[in-house]
Amino acid sequence: MNAFIQTQALKKTYQLGDQRVEALRGIELTIAQSDFVVFMGHSGSGKTTLISTIGGLTRPTEGSVSIEGTDIWRLNDRELSAFRNRKIGFMFQSFSLLPSLNVLQNVVMPVIFRKNGKREKTDAIRERALSLLAGLEMKKKIDAHPSELSGGEQRRVAIARALINEPDIILADEPTGELDIRTEREVIEIFRAINSQYRKTIIVVSHSLSWLESAKTVIIMKDGLMHLDVPDPVEALMGRACRP
Ligand SMILES: Nc1ncnc2c1ncn2[C@@H]1O[C@H](COP(=O)(O)OP(=O)(O)OP(=O)(O)O)[C@@H](O)[C@H]1O
Ligand SMILES: [Mg+2]
Numbered sequence: 001m002n003a004f005i006q007t008q009a010l011k012k013t014y015q016l017g018d019q020r021v022e023a024l025r026g027i028e029l030t031i032a033q034s035d036f037v038v039f040m041g042h043s044g045s046g047k048t049t050l051i052s053t054i055g056g057l058t059r060p061t062e063g064s065v066s067i068e069g070t071d072i073w074r075l076n077d078r079e080l081s082a083f084r085n086r087k088i089g090f091m092f093q094s095f096s097l098l099p100s101l102n103v104l105q106n107v108v109m110p111v112i113f114r115k116n117g118k119r120e121k122t123d124a125i126r127e128r129a130l131s132l133l134a135g136l137e138m139k140k141k142i143d144a145h146p147s148e149l150s151g152g153e154q155r156r157v158a159i160a161r162a163l164i165n166e167p168d169i170i171l172a173d174e175p176t177g178e179l180d181i182r183t184e185r186e187v188i189e190i191f192r193a194i195n196s197q198y199r200k201t202i203i204v205v206s207h208s209l210s211w212l213e214s215a216k217t218v219i220i221m222k223d224g225l226m227h228l229d230v231p232d233p234v235e236a237l238m239g240r241a242c243r244p
Contacts, residue, residue, distance in 0.1 A: 003066075004033040004201060005054060005169070010063035012049050012224075023049040024060065025224035031217070033168070034199040036192070038211045040237060041221030047205040048173055050221065052092070054203070055171045056084045067169070085110065089162030091172035097146040097157055104129055104142040107160045125164075132160040136190065152183035159190055169201045170194065176208055188214050209234065 010027040013020055023046045031037055039047045052058040054065050056072050065072050067087060075083060089110075097106045107129040133139050136156040146154055155175060162170055175191070176184040192214045195202045204211060212218060212233060220227040220236045230236045 002032050003030045004035075004068060005029070005031040005203075006066045007054065008064045008066075010050075010053060010065065011061050012046075012053060012058065013061045022224050024053065026063070027224075027226055029219075029226065031201065031203070033201055034195065036195045036202045036214065036216040037204070037219060038215035038217070039203070039205045039219050039221055039226075040207065040211075040233060042237070043207075045221040046224045047221050050226075051171050051173060051203055051205055055088050055090060056080050057090075057092075085165060087167050087169055089165065089167040089170045091155075091158050091162050091170070091175045093173060093177075095158075097154060097161075099146050102143050102145055103133065103138060103149070103157050106146070106157055107133065107164055110161060110165050129160065129164060132163055133157075136160055150183070151179050152186060155179065155183075155187050156190070159187075159194075163194070167200070169203065172202070172204045174206055175204060176206060176210070181210070184208060184210055 007027050007029045010024055010029070011022070012024040013022050015021075027050060039051065041047055049058060053060050054067075056065075059073060064074075067083075070083065072080060072083060098109070101109070104126070108125050111125050130139065130142070133142060133156075136159060138153065138156050138160065141149060141153060146157070149157065158175070162172070170191070172191070176187050179187065188210060191202055191204065194200050204215075217228075218230065218233050220230050220233060227236065
């Protein structure tokens with residue numbers, strides 16, 4: 001497989017008082033470009049830790065993460081933040097929409113934080129944001145604030161924001177959490193379209209089984225380890241049929 005993203009012997013141990021928490025216990029993962037990967041697994045199994053380590057947000061205790069040949073945890077802070085900004089679009093709960101900004105302003109936020117790289121004209125950024133919002137059927141709401149939007153509309157704004165810097169990779173932690181089933185399906189369909197039309201590599205963490213039919217690769221996490229090619233993910237999540 002052409003390794004677009006690769007982790008080697010990836011470990012993360014948290015020290016919580018006098019307790020050591022082994023959140024990742026040696027993850028060997030290879031993801032090809034344009035894959036659509038969904039991570040599932042019980043609460044506390046290490047999903048968020050893994051994708052934030054891949055995304056350059058959480059430094060691993062041991063091991064490496066390589067993205068298109070760049071060993072990201074060997075970059076200095078400035079290089080890493082530039083790499084992250086250019087390559088990865090995030091949809092994480094910790095990056096919720098800013099309530100004081102309207103929809104359009106929220107979407108262009110990551111461009112403002114892009115320090116390296118060529119200066120881009122404000123008009124061009126605005127046009128790109130508007131075109132993304134139009135594609136997500138949000139053009140009528142560009143002046144609204146997050147509190148004036150439904151949950152599904154807020155997710156669509158967060159998707160537009162994740163795409164504004166034209167990243168190759170989208171990392172999303174529970175992007176459909178707390179949504180009703182119809183809105184959840186709409187959001188999943190948007191991810192599927194981004195994957196097939198723009199060939200972006202999509203990595204999603206979710207507890208919802210609704211992702212299973214759209215995913216190209218399903219990975220079950222259990223106690224800081226991963227299980228690939230699980231024949232029946234639902235059985236595995238029920239605690240059966242998941243060999244170490
Ligand atoms: N900052 C932290 N400090 C200490 N322990 C942490 C920290 N972050 C995560 N952990 C622990 O690491 C383990 C893995 O957590 P993680 O958030 O990756 O799980 P998860 O699979 O995303 O769970 P959930 O489905 O509930 O979101 C858990 O035992 C958690 O308590
Ligand atoms: Mg999590």
